[in-house]
Amino acid sequence: MRDVLSLPFDQYQRYRLVADLIGQIRVEQQPFHILDVGGRTALLREFLPKDRVTLVDLEPSSEHALVLGDGSRLPFKDGTFDIVTGFDTLEHVPPPHRAAFVTECARVSHGWVFLAGPYQAPEVDEAEELLVEFLAQKLGTRHRYLAEHRANGLPSRADVEATLEGLGGEVASFGHGNLERWLTLMCMELYMDEDPGLRPIAERFFRFYNRTLYASDHAQPVYRHVVVAALGGAPLPTGKGTLAAPVAPPGMLKVVTEMGLELIAFDRDKDVRQVELDRLAAVIEGLEGDLAGHRARLADRTSDLTEHEAALVSTRAELATARKDHAAEQGALESDLREHMRSLAEAHALAAKAACEHAEVRAASEAELREHAQALADLRQLETELRAVALETSAGARAIEAELGAAREECAGMGRHIEHLDGVVGELRATLRNRADNLKRAFGKRPEL
Template sequence: MECAAGLLGDLPGVTLVTRDAALDLPFDQYQRYRLVADIIDALRVKGERLAVLDVGGRTALLRQFLPGDEVFLVDLEASSERGLVLGDGSSLPYADNSVDALVTFDTLEHVPPAGREAFISECARVARRWVVIAGPFQAPEVEEAETLLAAFIEDKLGQKHRYLLEHKQNGLPDRPACEALLKAAGGDVVSIGHANIERWLALMCLSLYMDRDAPLRELARKFFHFYNANLYATDHAAPVYRHALVAVFDGATLPIASRLLPAPVAPPGALDTSMSVVQELLRFDLERDVLAPEWARLDEVNGGLGLDLKGHKDTLLAMRTVQDEQTKMIGQLQEHCIELRANEEELEGEMEREAEESQAAIETIEQDLAAHKAKLAEVQRNLKSFKKLNTDLAEDAAEARSQAEEVREDLGKDLTEHRAKLAEVQDDLGSFKKLNAELVEDAEEARWQADLVKETLSRDLAAHKDQFAEVSEELESHKDINDELVALALEARTQAEEVRKTVSEDIAAHKAVASALSTDNAALTETLVEQQRLREESDAAREALRHELASHELVSTDLQGEVADLRAMLESAQKQSSAHEHVSTTLERDLEGHRAVVFELREELEKIQEATSGLEAERHAACEQAAEALQARDTAVQRAQDLQGEAQALEAALDDASSRANRAEMRVRAQGDELSALNESLRLVSEELCAERAALLELRLDQRKRWNNFKRAFGPKPTFEEAPPETDSKEPDPA
């Protein structure tokens, strides 16, 4: 094969043309298209651009030979060529005289005999100037050559040629009859022959033979190039295989064959070289017959290896799909891990803020507790002083009682002496007592008018100072005692009220602190619930992560098993390909690629395992941090509970102190009531003495005097509430 390829490049005086891509076409195709293209070029006016219709030209090869013209295509079969119109040659979808030239290549012999006349008529109708019909026509030597070629294809190549079968079924066209039809259509006709029949048969066998075996196709391309560039022009010695029927219309000139093609004499040595190539191919054919069984076995092995390779590719594709899914899953896990880290950091920040707030609240509570303890100590000190004052008041009250008893005894003696005189004024005294009772009932209602009444009484007292002189002298000795007792009672009441206010304020403050503690406790409880929810979510996330890790381990195990199977299959493929060196080289490269992919898959598996280990470590760290946070929360809750207990104990102590203060206030009030009763007794005695000394005519005046004394003795009780608003109405004079 290498020798045959070298012969083409060593031909004397022959240069291979490489700039024209059409020279690489099979010689049979190049013959028909080159002949028609040369005819068109010979007939055109120099520089003229023609419109050419190729009937049956779905391959569009004519465009390579007429690049400067506009070539239209029509065919029964579709193709991907630009501008192809599907249509039948016997009924063309074009108007009359619509193109300059109509050409057709090896097409008429495939048209059934009944449709050939219509086909030729349609060609003459559409063409304005030229019709060129190229192809084989009926002749004994042409039919014999096609029969020999069909036998060679069937016997040597084991195939049947589709187009040769159609030639035999339809019969080759009759050239004189076709020329007569073109003449009848109004054209002048000339036939130009090409392709020596003997050379065509040999080259066709050679072409089909080389096309069957892939290693010979490059040699065939070079041989075609050699023929097309060097032998085509002289390959028209009679008898020929193909004729080009040229019909011209409207007085156009006919082509001259002698001007189109040179004399049918091959270049020196060209035919000898061709025979050398044929002989070399014959030797190759002998060797091929010997190697055919080995080639068949090699094809079988290659088929098996191809199936194995396809299986490997499918396996690799599946593994890459799994790898992509794993990469996607890893990305999702990493994103989930990032979210968990963000949630963890957010939770840590919230826990730190809550811890700071709890610490600040604890410090505030401790400060409040210290302040409450100081206030409680002060209250206890005040309570001790109040107890001491209560003791002193009790002693003063006892002394006052003893003095009152002495005075009562002295006055009792005077009362006995003057009882007779009192009988005379019993009636007036009864009315006075009735009036006194009414005044006592109205005393509470008249308190807010006390100032006005006092002013009125003061004016009355100023008018009657002389009349009260004697009574004032007698009661002067009792006023000091009464004033001291009243002052002591007022002071005790004031102190008790201040203590009560202080204790009330402390209790209110403690209640506010207790309310704040309850609020903080509720907030801590909500925080604990939220942290418990976060813990449950974290546990669920960890469980999902465990499941995902377990699925990753299963996938990794499956991948390892597939990799082991792949290795076994690759080793088996290596053993099978050891007998075929050039095939094993190709497979070795594929296997190296597979090994690289397997190595990459292993690395990906290791990365997945490392990522899994990292995620597991991060999960453990997150669990530990969550446990620490929960422990800190429990500590804060316990501290809050302790502070709440201390606050409750402090509140109980404050309640006890308040109770003791209330009891002390009640005792002070009782002592004040006793002092008021003693003062009342003294006032009554003074009134009786004044009544005995006054005359009967001055009874009203004496009653007013005693009322004034009564008001001064009782007076309005001291209160810490605001006095009622003043009014313009005046209470009528008791007189």
């Protein structure tokens, strides 16, 4: 929750007065359900934190419980709220809709209506015209809300009071904001708001006014009135005790005067300062150009750094993978090396054993070779002897061969003789079979004895 004393004096005036008047009608600290028409800023909640405040406005804001709606056609049932308020709102309503606006505020309230704002009076119109002229000539600006005041014309307080009375309300009005002081302070406020360097001073000044001058700042003529209507027999606030006597505390107006003189001196030196400000603006523009270049280079370096960091991360990941693979490969190689060393040791042992066996085999082989050489010599001797025997037997073999040839001839002749005999025997066998057959036929024809 913000410190309401730091609000601009013109805002503090309207909300402080209404909040204090509501305090007069409160019974035993009872909380009210309040509808603030045109209150999208929700400032009333800062002054009445214990009450439930619903907002309705044509324009949206980020505040909760804000209903978008038209004050001349409120989207609520009759008597929904204890209190309906409007702060500097009616003057922004087009004149043809103002009576409907006031009527609608009374319709949705079953207790009170508070309509705060500037109402039409020649001196009020003149003060606003002077403020518009000051803004145009001194600051070269146009104030949106003041322009609407001038375009629509300020509402008639008498008409508003008559409308509320016609709806059965008991009506009273409470004025605040001495008009001469309001015009002076508004010029000072808007002048300080235009210069960022003066805004902290303005906030301190607002705090000074709100704390020391607000309560007494209602000497006639005034800029703003709060029109209050009590409906359905509800009690009207009296206003007693809400404000001090309309006389500023001793010495307080002197502070305002000194503040005004300081602002006049500040404004008188403004042209001199403007030259320096223009020079500084040019320097700042150059520096901003340089800064933009540096930022662009920084963005490039940052982009390069991001790419390098990504590459580094990737390289580190690849290195970790390579280290892992290398460790696995090294482990496998060391295992293979141990296996090879074991195999080599076995091979050396086998080689030593084979060398021993080879020596033994060689000795045995040499002994066998000597035996084979002796056997070969014996065979060669035998071969010589056999050749001699072969020569001796060759002649006998030829004689035997001749005898075998004669025997073969003789055997051949005997074979021919045997074939002849076989033919004779065959003929004899055939003759015997014929005779046997004849005998069988002869015996077969005889009668039995």
